[in-house]
Amino acid sequence: MNFILLGTNHLRSPLPVRERLAFSRKEAERTLELIRTRSELSGAVILSTCNRVELYGQAENRREGFLRLENYLCAGRDRDPLYFRPYLYRYHDQDAIRHLFAVASGLDSQIPGERQIWEQVRKARDLAETTGTLTGEIKEIFIRSLRVGNEVRRETKISEGNVSFGSLTRRIIGEFLGEPGGRKVVIIGTGKMAGLVGRYLSDAGAEIVLVSNRNFKKAAGLARDIGARAVRFPGLHRYLNQADVVISATASPHLIIKVGDLVAGRRPLLIIDLAVPRDVDAAAGLLPGVTLLDLDDLGRRAEENLNRRREEARAAGKLAERETEQLWKKLLILKSELEPGPVAWH
Incomplete structure (x- = not known):
């Protein structure tokens, strides 16, 4: 299937790197339009928030697909792509789905269980749909990610209390x-x-x-x-x-x-x-007399919140993993049904 993800987050890179890679809404829209017109990827979504920049895509060739995503991520950043590579993670297929489900559920956030990320995933999906890059299996995966995010918050206490x-x-x-x-x-x-x-x-x-x-x-x-x-x-x-x-x-x-x-x-x-x-x-x-704190400083203080919510995070993680397995099996079945069978020779 070659559903791929290239990105970085607060755990992988410091704030000065993330702010270099961040997309404004207009930049994300222009990049998605470019992806659509060039037809190098069969679909794409850009998720850019305070704590992460992630490009999701679907490509016929995985290696080529990652190179395309890297080009779009690093274009116009005044640095060679090699500078950013140590800060980037790459996931594909089931691992990429697992990561997205964790993101939508608030499990990969600086403040575990925070609700804002669910809305940000929804907006990223909507922008891709508007620009015509939310296609095929990517559409199914992002729709399911939002459902999983809601289910995790409904069935666990990961978002209970003041989590923001x-x-x-x-x-x-x-x-x-x-x-x-x-x-x-x-x-x-x-x-x-x-x-x-x-x-x-x-x-x-x-x-x-x-x-x-x-x-x-x-x-x-x-x-x-x-x-x-x-x-x-x-x-x-x-x-x-x-x-x-x-x-x-x-x-x-x-x-x-x-x-x-x-x-x-x-x-x-x-x-x-x-x-x-x-x-x-x-x-x-x-x-x-001036104390200046940025998002990374807040993230370090949020670690205390993570320790208090670790048990709920484990329960939420199990739920997200179950949903990942179910969707992956469904996608594999669909793929096998679409592939042509052996030709009978007469």
């Missing part, structure tokens, strides 16, 4: 500054991650200013929902140096906060950069 970057962010603020209640928090961005974190901190009593870097109407709507104040991006600096906490979660390809934007030593400032590529200049973490 929102809850983790709230806990980290508590570690560095004390309870979020009454703290001045600036959140930059209006996507799902910003909304998720904003709701958790608003419920905890934080005073939130939501900064829109693109869509102010969306920011205003989100601000109403979580009891925050929305401001346009030019007003960022007015609030930046009054904040106790700054959380940035945009999709910008450029830095949002540079070292010169910050007044050092004024008071303790915690900056949490949830973006890929990163929104905040890494040098900001060297300023007196």
Whole structure:
């Protein structure tokens, strides 16, 4: 069948590598269109999130298929593909299905059981369907992965309680500054991650200013929902140096906060950069009184969450493995039925 997967994640590569390989939605759409028109692969899906970049495909020749995926993954990254190879994993057929099912179930996440990845898999599938690269067996595999993700969460406790970057962010603020209640928090961005974190901190009593870097109407709507104040991006600096906490979660390809934007030593400032590529200049973490954390830092703290949920993860893994075996057997049967039988000679 030659269902193949080439990718990297938070376990295999550091954040600077992942942000180089990340696809924006427009980049993913253009790449899928290119794959469709060139007909080098019979189908493809691109899954690009904060913690992983994965290209799934189907090819007649496995070796050629992996080379094609590598070309699409590394194109325009200002580095030779050889630079990225040590960070990449390659799976095919049943192993690729097993990996995708684990991803959709939240078993391969920095925060085990988190729900956002299921939505991200669904969006990746939808984009491939829109561009015409969700075909044949790949379509069946991705549909089943979403069903498995739902079943794992329904039949185990892997997602029970607060399992998200929102809850983790709230806990980290508590570690560095004390309870979020009454703290001045600036959140930059209006996507799902910003909304998720904003709701958790608003419920905890934080005073939130939501900064829109693109869509102010969306920011205003989100601000109403979580009891925050929305401001346009030019007003960022007015609030930046009054904040106790700054959380940035945009999709910008450029830095949002540079070292010169910050007044050092004024008071303790915690900056949490949830973006890929990163929104905040890494040098900001060297300023007196400034603590800068990125996604890899949050991932290390999420290990504690993994230890607490290890038992549920084992149960969820068994369920996902059972579904992998069932789908693989089904696909093998379909393949044998489609293959021509022996020709009778007369």
